Amino acid sequence: MTVGNMESAVLFDGEKKGRGLKANKELSAGEVVFAEPSYAAVVFDRYNFPGYCSFYCKCICFVYFPLSLASQVCHSCFRRQAKLHRCAQCKFAHYCDRTCQTACWDEHKQECGAIKKIIKAPSENVRLAARVLWRIHKDAGIASDSQLVSVDELEDHVTDLSEEDLKQLKTDVHNFLEYWSYGRKQHSTDYISQIFGIIKCNAFTMSDQRGLQAVGVGLFPNLCLVNHDCWPNCTVILNHGNQSAVSSSLHSQRRIELRALGKIRAGEELTVSYVDFLNLSAERQMQLRERYYFECTCEHCSKHIKDDLMMAVAESKPSADKVKEVNAYSKECLEKIEKSRVEGNYNEVVKLCRECLEKQENVLADTHLHKLRVLSVASEVLSYVHSFTEAADYARRMVEGYMKLYHPNNAQLGMAIMRTGVTHWHAGQIEAGHAMICKAYGILLVTHGPNHSITRDLESIRMQTEMELKLFEQNEQVYHSMRDAALKKQPLASSSSADENIKGLFCKK
Ligand SMILES: [Zn+2]
Numbered sequence: 334m335t336v337g338n339m340e341s342a343v344l345f346d347g348e349k350k351g352r353g354l355k356a357n358k359e360l361s362a363g364e365v366v367f368a369e370p371s372y373a374a375v376v377f378d379r380y381n382f383p384g385y386c387s388f389y390c391k392c393i394c395f396v397y398f399p400l401s402l403a404s405q406v407c408h409s410c411f412r413r414q415a416k417l418h419r420c421a422q423c424k425f426a427h428y429c430d431r432t433c434q435t436a437c438w439d440e441h442k443q444e445c446g447a448i449k450k451i452i453k454a455p456s457e458n459v460r461l462a463a464r465v466l467w468r469i470h471k472d473a474g475i476a477s478d479s480q481l482v483s484v485d486e487l488e489d490h491v492t493d494l495s496e497e498d499l500k501q502l503k504t505d506v507h508n509f510l511e512y513w514s515y516g517r518k519q520h521s522t523d524y525i526s527q528i529f530g531i532i533k534c535n536a537f538t539m540s541d542q543r544g545l546q547a548v549g550v551g552l553f554p555n556l557c558l559v560n561h562d563c564w565p566n567c568t569v570i571l572n573h574g575n576q577s578a579v580s581s582s583l584h585s586q587r588r589i590e591l592r593a594l595g596k597i598r599a600g601e602e603l604t605v606s607y608v609d610f611l612n613l614s615a616e617r618q619m620q621l622r623e624r625y626y627f628e629c630t631c632e633h634c635s636k637h638i639k640d641d642l643m644m645a646v647a648e649s650k651p652s653a654d655k656v657k658e659v660n661a662y663s664k665e666c667l668e669k670i671e672k673s674r675v676e677g678n679y680n681e682v683v684k685l686c687r688e689c690l691e692k693q694e695n696v697l698a699d700t701h702l703h704k705l706r707v708l709s710v711a712s713e714v715l716s717y718v719h720s721f722t723e724a725a726d727y728a729r730r731m732v733e734g735y736m737k738l739y740h741p742n743n744a745q746l747g748m749a750i751m752r753t754g755v756t757h758w759h760a761g762q763i764e765a766g767h768a769m770i771c772k773a774y775g776i777l778l779v780t781h782g783p784n785h786s787i788t789r790d791l792e793s794i795r796m797q798t799e800m801e802l803k804l805f806e807q808n809e810q811v812y813h814s815m816r817d818a819a820l821k822k823q824p825l826a827s828s829s830s831a832d833e834n835i836k837g838l839f840c841k842k
């Protein structure tokens with residue numbers, strides 16, 4: 334596959350919606366429509382709290398980093414690793430190894446000098462704007478053949494910015510000028526503001542290799558041309574590439590991949606979702622208006638599709654007053670849960686979740702958003718503190734709700750089923766666990782592809798659970814005694830990523 338190949342997608346200029354991309358040929362589920370390396374990308378310098386990332390990854394990450402991410406993530410391949418090598422010049426950039434450092438030098442060399450000069454690296458926004466401008470200079474303003482528009486032709490929405498955003502923009506421009514003074518070529522404040530505007534409404538948040546944490550941000554010009562739909566026909570995924578493969582023929586570059594979620598006819602518009610579907614249509618529209626400055630008129634928003642399920646009440650038909658009361662209670666409780674979660678007070682989180690679920694019982698349906706949010710936090714926290722049986726029960730209920738709401742090939746659905754499967758496996762429920770892991774694998778093959786590191790991890794888990802399931806089916810008693818022995822010998826280590834916990838639970842013979 335050639336990175337940057339745009340044969341399957343063509344640019345069109347729609348009168349009402351503006352420009353967009355459409356399929357140039359028929360595409361099937363899991364097919365890569367196009368892959369694109371970043372025009373420019375940088376690693377975050379601060380640790381991030383869970384928040385909305387653009388496109389695929391609304392972080393549901395549960396891991397908080399006490400240290401700056403800049404020293405924990407490779408600035409070339411964006412993998413999170415324990416031992417990274419530091420750039421001897423600026424002491425800011427970090428890399429897995431020489432291969433990653435060499436691959437990135439072209440992008441880093443001017444930045445390296447600039448950081449060395451001002452001693453402390455500026456914010457990621459400023460670093461990204463500078464990388465964009467260095468790249469524009471390097472390319473002398475000429476976009477490559479595979480790039481459909483030049484970067485400064487992208488939407489910037491500077492005139493739509495709120496007062497608060499304008500204040501931030503002013504600070505960014507000020508910091509940029511201090512940083513950029515290293516470079517020879519000067520730009521007008523207007524042009525620099527335009528670049529910041531472009532970054533604000535087009536930048537793509539990049540996650541680590543396990544999809545657990547947002548670690549950086551990049552600009553992908555062709556991807557920016559793909560319009561939004563709350564029920565999209567494509568998904569976008571960051572593939573970290575393989576730069577350290579022993580054989581150079583197996584090397585691949587870090588890139589985003591636009592992947593078809595199902596069959597797409599030739600001529601059909603290609604779409605991705607910029608926000609999480611699990612919000613009422615009015616809520617999604619508000620997020621899109623505030624962040625991307627447009628009014629979503631997609632079919633799901635205009636017909637309020639699935640809004641009824643997301644607000645549904647229990648079958649026992651509780652009174653309107655009761656529903657109102659429980660909704661208000663849930664809202665308040667979810668705020669408290671979030672606060673305790675950020676503070677790391679997990680006992681309190683679990684206590685609040687249990688109380689809230691009890692109140693919701695027989696009042697809200699299992700697809701109600703308030704219920705799903707509580708189930709999601711409860712299962713994450715309980716599996717983090719290794720209460721797997723209770724965690725598995727909540728996770729299963731959450732996933733059953735998700736399956737009624739999400740597109741069957743939604744990436745977040747796939748990841749949620751994967752985590753739920755692993756939690757069941759942890760809880761010793763091998764049959765349910767294996768079934769869910771297989772289901773998640775099927776979704777990830779479409780959304781992430783077979784070569785993504787998450788899919789590969791899941792594949793090895795799937796082989797392991799398959800083997801254990803066979804053992805379980807042959808002799809349940811032997812299975813349980815082996816499991817107990819393995820657990821005694823190798824207690825589950827506390828780890829951020831669920832699948833890391835269980836690898837090696839049973840020693841492979
Ligand atoms: Zn690397």
Ligand SMILES: [Zn+2]
Nearest residue numbers: 420422423445
């Ligand atoms: Zn450096």
Ligand SMILES: [Zn+2]
Nearest residue numbers: 563629631634
């Ligand atoms: Zn919509």
